[in-house]
Amino acid sequence: MSESLLIKYDAMEQKFSYPKNMQNLFNAKFDDRPLWEILRDNDTASVEDCKLIEWACSRAHESKDFANNLQICLTTKIGPNWYLVSAVRPEGSYLITLNFIDINEDVNRLNHFVHLSESDVLTNLYSKKGLFSKIEHVMTAQMLAKEKTVYSLVYFDITRFRSLSDFLGRSGIEILLVNIASAVKALVGDKGFAARIESDRFVFFYPGTKEEIQALAEKLVEAFDKFDLSFHINCNFGAYICDEENVSPQIMLDRAIVAQNAIKGSYSNTINFYDEKLRQKMITEQEITGCMDEALEKGQFVPFFQPQYDHSTGNIVGAETLVRWIHPVKGLISPGVFIPIFESNGFITELDLYIFEQTCRFIRESIDQGRHIIPISTNFSRYDIFMPDFIQQLETRRQKYNVDSSMIRIEITESAVVGGSTYTAEIVKKLHDCGYTVEMDDFGSGYSSLNVLKDIEFDIIKLDMKFMSTDTKSERSVTILKSIVNMAKWLNMPVIAEGVEMVEQANFLESIGCTTIQGYLYSKPLSEQNFTALIQTKDSARKVLK
Template sequence: MMDRAVMLIVDDVEINRAILSQFFQNEYEILEAPNGKEALDILETRNVDIILLDLIMPVMGGMELLAVLHKHPRFQDIPVVVTTSQGLLNSEIQALENGAADFITKPYNPIVVQCRVRNVMARQENEWRKERQRLQAEKISAMQTLIETDQLTGLYNHHTMLAKTAEMIQENRATQYCIVYLDISCFKVINELFNMETGDMILKTAAAYFKTVVGNRGLAARLSADHFALCMPENALDMELVIQGLDAVMRSLAVYRSIMFYAGVFTVDNVYLTVNKMLDRAHMAMNTVKGNYNRRFAYYDEQLRTALMEEQMLVRDMEGALDNNNFCIFLQPIYDSATNKIKSAEALIRWNHPQRGMISPGVFIPVFEKNGFVTRLDRFAWESACRFLSRQRDNGLDVVPVSVNVSRVNMYDHNFVDYMTSLLAKYDLEPWMLRIEMTETAYVDNPTQMVKILRRLKNAGLTVLMDDFGSGYSSLNMLKNIAMDILKLDMKFVQDIETSPRAATIMKSIVNMAHDLGMDVIAEGVETEPQVSFLRDIGCRLIQGYYYARPIAADEFMDKLMAE
């Protein structure tokens, strides 16, 4: 006989609890609580499948309990149906906004109440059922061309891991499982220092160890390259021992380099979550310790959950923000320190969120680079810059050039240069008016592609700037291979010139070298008079930083130009 689902009825009026219990006593195991506080006590000790919740109660009311449930990682996915009196529309709306799945009104109609609860439970179950059906369909399709195991290591491959893990968790709901995500630090370097055979030996040795660790209690998989995953019962997992044993096995290979694995662990607290999302959360936890010699593993916790919720909020709002013009460009002027006049400007994207105010690009740009939305955001910024350039001209001003940033993703867009030239044509701009800023990282990722793109930009007459020069490891080699027009010195150099004679010497040498190569130099992050004086003395006249101006709105920048 299958265990019945558990329903928690929370209402301070005993007769109401009795009526609802009578409606559902044949389908559910019924638990009762007279207020939100006692309901929480029950939830701490019992697994509950659905909650019927009255809104107005003493000690802790329904709205307060809803807020607690919504924030609690264990309880936030339990469906809640609120009970209200007729005519309390605002309360019903507020409850739904706070996470309630549905509402029922007093006096209770048994047929309506039962239908609404049944529909809520059906939606909850269907979510997982659809996911499992999708995974099964993918498995059937994949099995036509692929076998279940990774050819090199004999572990499950990624697709099989998803299906098998989902199946295991669903069939053993009473067991608390953990998902472990592991990878090797600097595995690419190991392959380059030695050879592919050595790299393969490391992967196969690790795989054999993981098979031993999980035994017949769980699953092990090679997801890709040096990325592995385990699924094990929580009570069988000791991460300290796992890492210690892995280190010992790697040392036995006698490879002349320390082979270090890092791991992230996600404790499965919601069986309806897809396995891909479980892996993502374990991966997030791993990234918090990767490269740390003192900590080799980390658990997904509330802090990481908050970061994930933040990311999901950004992704949820990004399309509407673009449609509703919540994004805009700010412009930071670049001054000639000899004349104290504006020579050019950099366009910087900003997000003015209707509820959260101004969101820093450092928060949303990494998220949009990951999901690809940055390509559309870049195009928005480019066109906004062109629109501003045309406004300058239409106002009868001597046009001040504006530089725009290009993300790494757009470096792989074959239509990138054509799109830029089409913008120039659309707004009737000269190529020198719009400048392109690229980062050293884009060069390191794909030098050949960078050279091709740069050549096409130069042929189109566009000015190209190398942003954050000196922040990476390939700066000088890049100058040898690529003819840039302007170098923008990394602000770290500027910040150190007042306290470090070595930094000042390096700065002077870079400026002289750039001039010898026919390039202008812009110093970023300039904040003090001594910094300006030093830069002027070594021949770097173009200054960007808070000493002259912070990034400002386009209209304010236009007023500044007209005042000059």
Template sequence: MSEKNTILIVDDKEVNRECLIKLLEDDYNILEACDGEEAIEILDKNRDIISAVVLDIIMPKLDGYGVLNEMSYRKMLPKIPVIVTSVDGDEASELKSLSFGASDFLGKPYNPIIVKKRLQNIIHLKETASLVNYLQMDTLTGVYSKETFSKKTKEILKHSKDKKYAIVYSDIENFQLLKDLFGEKTGDNLLVFMAKVLKHYVNDNELCGRIENEHFVLLKEYDKKSLHNDLDIIVKTVNDFPVNMNLRLRFGIYLIDTAKMSMHAMINRAILAVDTIKGRYGRYIAYYDKEIWEKQVHEQEILNCMEDAIKEEQFKVYFQPKYDLNSEKVAGAEALVRWVHPEKGFMNPGEFIPLFETNGFITELDKFVWDKTCSYIQGWKEKGYPIVPVSVNVSRTDIYNPDFIDIIMGIINKHGLKPENIHLEITETAYTENPHQIIEEVKKLKLLGFVIEMDDFGSGYSSLNMLNELPIDILKLDMGFVQGDLSMNSNNILSFIISLAKWMDYAVVAEGIETEEQIQMLRNMDCNFVQGYYYAKPMPPEEFERHLVEHSILNNDMEGLEMNFSDTEFRKSPGIMLIVDDLVLNRKILSSSFSRYFKTVEKENGAEALEYIKEHADEIDVIMLDLVMPVMDGFTLMKQLKLENKYSHIPIIVTSQGNDKSVEKSFALGATDFVEKPYNPRIIMHRVQNVVMAYKNARAEAKENEKNDSVS
């Protein structure tokens, strides 16, 4: 048996209520109120379960008309049908009740059959109307659903062949930001408000619907001047919504030239139009035209041949060098993909990368690039060339793939490499879309030994929050920071970002460098690394290989320095250089530079270094120590070593960003020398030579003195 509906009986006379209760209690759950005020209280509390109200007109405190009036202003109550009761034959009361929103009328004394039938009809009508409304209307905003909009548009076009119509698609460009800043409720309120504004500008034989999220669509009779005027007013009105933020509305317009086209295709063309003006200040209207159609055809051609392009290796990996800003030597590279089509020639990555990100093919392309990059690095290793870390892109789709780590590690192992040979570039937008998941994945990658670069830093709005949460190693500054106008404001922003990164012990790569002026500015701001056309464009592997051999910070260019060192003074030592730095790149630069003179041992924090020193103190010739590290920093390590005299014979060269306080504190704790980052190869070579030789001479002199003392 189905669950009973609930009705509310409102009458100041108990006998009337009892009569109706006795008549209806077998079929309904019944609530009762003795006056209008009590009725409103009950309705407010039980609006979700009351299916109908039987309401007397003449009552004290608040009469039936007053109840109807109150119900019209309260949430959800206007949807509850009301049957008014009064003396039979009172036509004036019946008409007045209907004008106040009543659904039907019952005369007194009650006819049991009529009472039951009218209640049954009115509840059934309400339920049927609710179902139809639910299926046809968007539940939040009250405009047509996508399906109903499409159906009704087709009907209008079918019967109005002599009229010109347009599909107008609306987009609130920064809607997600609004929800993040002010909450979901504010976002919903804005959509309800916008729906009301749009409906105000919809006439007879025109429609308004909601497609999804913040996207609405209109069917409008087309008159360019009138339509543009309406859209202009809509933009201004929506921006009056009470929130402290400028709302960027955009409209895409498709002029319907045939009713035979599917509604999906029509709406999609309006969407394509609006996409052409996203991010463009001052433009909020765009029409679908032949140029967009040709672009659409071109994109489809790209998608049709993408799989064959992978199989036939039409995609090529190019390398753009990254330079140490101090030495201007190659300290790394970025792997970039190029498509050399057999008929179209070189294709701009901007043509195909966004398409592949949308349809998911980017995962296949990324795997191809990773494998090719690792293959080239493997070849350079086998030839004995200097190996610098190469950055590869990791898309949002890759990060969300549960097999991603297995895939990338499989490629690394296949080519006999280590994770530190590959830097993983992750875009800032990936973090803003799903922070929790990307944080967890990056933590796993770092445990495996990968270096994480944040690409396009500064392009999103969550940058500072991201720095606090995401365990990254290197920031790649968005080229927007360093291109174009080098005004005082842009300099201040850039300087702040670099200083913040240094304070958090991140290395900084500035990309898109094109002028000497930019280089000087970045040097003054103590930026670590640069990348851009000023130094080199992306180049094919063979050309990069030659460039790497000639210009690498890790190559045998140090042979020129050896001419200044006599073998008797600084020949290869059997001792150990202990390199303590949490950044892999910094460790590798030092290790590669000094591996011909020492056995180099790397540790990524002070705690690991201290344990190693305790076991190998007599073998260590020098410690290269960073100051800012997790677990145990450089200052703390020096304090620990200073507590025991048995470590005093080991010289400590501090390698960090210099300031007066850190230099002074380092020497107070026993540092032998201080070398600022980024490293200058010639300077650091001389510093290490001087320190090591001085300590060796001091130890030799001490032993000689001990020998003489024992003889005398």
């Protein structure tokens, strides 16, 4: 057991007086330097604890009779020892008394239980609870000492961890996790600390610039590559630079995870830092997710219709239903903002079915009011068609309005086919059995494969004009487009060119046999009211643009 210590500090002279047993307890020279510098320079106390001692002396000098019980660990000649430190200055005096009371036995008993709750048993890193506690200690010490060391909280996990677990088995995956923990701990060293918060999810807290944090992440990847494994360990890092005050450890972690999610699965981006752009994106996602159900219930999602024209005659020959969100406060919210969020959280299926039902309602009203009837397409993605009762959901809504299925075309995005062509072929066959015409949307957008047309009996190809861009003179573009249109003719499949904005594009398409045009050249998406006026009678042709 160590001894309690009574140290005097003259705040006016800025000198310390030490008890005789001080030199015998510690491997440090207690000279004219401030106590906290002596303890820091000789590694007798951590930097954080030295800051706390300095702060206690400063506060005692400013406030009479100030006392604060601080738990400080000092390294004695026989090992670490815990003290309860208080600083007191009597009124009218410049003499501060620092009282170091030995509480080592009590702290060790408590630390044993704390260690069990704040440590990860497998890796001996901090647990999530221990991580948060340690971060709070470090940030509090910084605040009290009025010093600013910028730390970063860095999060990472292992790509395809579940597959690795199945491959390695329980014992093998535990060895891998221990090796990862050892690599992290070795690189972080004494400057920072690390935690395994669960499963394959690791965190480290480290001081340094953005460049230093990035270099550390890259070194970790290099360390993982040196493991004696028959496969490569891939992981992405998300980092939050802790440069704001009053941010809790949980929020720090959440922000690091948000940053990591933005590059998750990428082989080219090792680390991503949380910034204002990501923050705004997260806020937008939260706002949209928070009001999407109410928006659907209150009819804020409305159908818009983009007409399709025969460029050779100017006749309207079809349309596509698109969704627009008209918010009572924010106004028109772009589909480019809310569609990716809905695809991520699963709400997209509910929205797509709602727009399909609105299309059925519109066709029913058009029939009842004697409008010119044209086939209308509605969009469905892989999130929709992989729903077990997809066909039943469509049929329930269509039959509710007693609309013939030949009046509705089902657009399936080309990306929906990737990785599930056999299942998609079955869905398309069932749609045909129900009388629907099925279109392949976004052909040429990046996922196209001739095998798709071979294996799946689509009725119509929708050609994505992004494929052609604005270049109608490129020999490669011309040759490829001609080949696609000719192939479709041979397969007896009509082609609709989508996204046509220039007369030159439309004329070129007509010259190679594709006359059905959809895009801003002829019409932007129209509100239901404006579209209704357009198709009120059969005389809805437009002047052919040449």
